Amino acid sequence: MTWNWTLLRAGEFWLDAGAMFGIIPKPVWQRWLTPDDANRMPLQQNSLLLEKDGKLVVIETGIGDKFGDKERRIYNLEDRAIHDALHEVDCAPQDVDAVILTHLHFDHAGGLTRRSANEDDRPDPTFPNAEIIVQRREWEDAIANRSTMHKTYLPNHLTPEIAERVRLVDGAEEVLDGVSVWPVPGHTWGQQAVRFNDDSGNTVVFVPDVMPTRFHVTPTACMAYDVETWTSQQERIQLLAQAADADWLLVLVHEHGEARVRVRPNPDKPGAHMLIDA
Ligand SMILES: [Zn+2]
Numbered sequence: 001m002t003w004n005w006t007l008l009r010a011g012e013f014w015l016d017a018g019a020m021f022g023i024i025p026k027p028v029w030q031r032w033l034t035p036d037d038a039n040r041m042p043l044q045q046n047s048l049l050l051e052k053d054g055k056l057v058v059i060e061t062g063i064g065d066k067f068g069d070k071e072r073r074i075y076n077l078e079d080r081a082i083h084d085a086l087h088e089v090d091c092a093p094q095d096v097d098a099v100i101l102t103h104l105h106f107d108h109a110g111g112l113t114r115r116s117a118n119e120d121d122r123p124d125p126t127f128p129n130a131e132i133i134v135q136r137r138e139w140e141d142a143i144a145n146r147s148t149m150h151k152t153y154l155p156n157h158l159t160p161e162i163a164e165r166v167r168l169v170d171g172a173e174e175v176l177d178g179v180s181v182w183p184v185p186g187h188t189w190g191q192q193a194v195r196f197n198d199d200s201g202n203t204v205v206f207v208p209d210v211m212p213t214r215f216h217v218t219p220t221a222c223m224a225y226d227v228e229t230w231t232s233q234q235e236r237i238q239l240l241a242q243a244a245d246a247d248w249l250l251v252l253v254h255e256h257g258e259a260r261v262r263v264r265p266n267p268d269k270p271g272a273h274m275l276i277d278a
Contacts, residue, residue, distance in 0.1 A: 066114065
């Protein structure tokens with residue numbers, strides 16, 4: 001089965017650029033972008049909406065709307081969330097049948113829940129009728145809070161109501177008709193990428209934090225948040241080679257500019273790759 005799809009922008013946020021580029025020194029990454037006064041760089045929460053024959057699938061849910069003023073300041077978070085992006089394309093979150101998450105860090109899975117109308121209550125599920133598809137390894141690590149950051153698997157997006165709706169996947173699998181996932185470990189052990197064919201003949205791959213922005217096409221550009229830097233780098237190199245060979249259309253989860261790219265051999269650097277607009 002092929003799918004129609006729409007790129008959703010669930011909101012801008014800013015993270016420390018040094019952390020985003022790991023071992024790459026500032027004089028190098030500063031040639032790529034100019035950070036703000038707090039040394040941060042702008043990112044986007046990119047998500048996809050897939051549709052076919054009335055079936056609706058969301059890939060990735062962004063941060064959501066539950067952060068208070070302090071976090072909003074830290075991340076310079078835009079006042080916008082996945083449900084706003086869906087409403088703009090006339091999609092009601094309660095009509096979504098399935099949500100696929102690459103991993104469960106707050107900037108990917110926070111949008112699973114939203115602020116309750118009564119602020120004292122537990123947050124409400126954003127997608128009350130959707131099954132939530134995630135790798136078993138990721139779910140177990142999230143519940144046990146195994147992460148280099150202690151505040152990224154947040155209990156307010158991994159509530160009992162969400163746990164009830166989760167479908168756990170072990171490794172590579174076709175999880176929905178024509179939609180496959182496969183593990184891309186390194187950023188987390190249980191991270192997965194998502195692939196499907198669209199109605200225009202493209203093989204589309206939603207790329208998680210194995211290559212979050214166009215700047216991360218450099219193999220050594222691992223984030224300080226990765227649980228395994230070496231693994232992340234090897235997975236990225238492999239993904240780039242596959243994407244170039246098969247001419248995949250990639251969507252990069254945190255790219256602030258044009259997030260739809262294709263991969264080509266880099267003519268200036270034998271063995272390396274470059275990205276072009278898709
Ligand atoms: Zn992320």
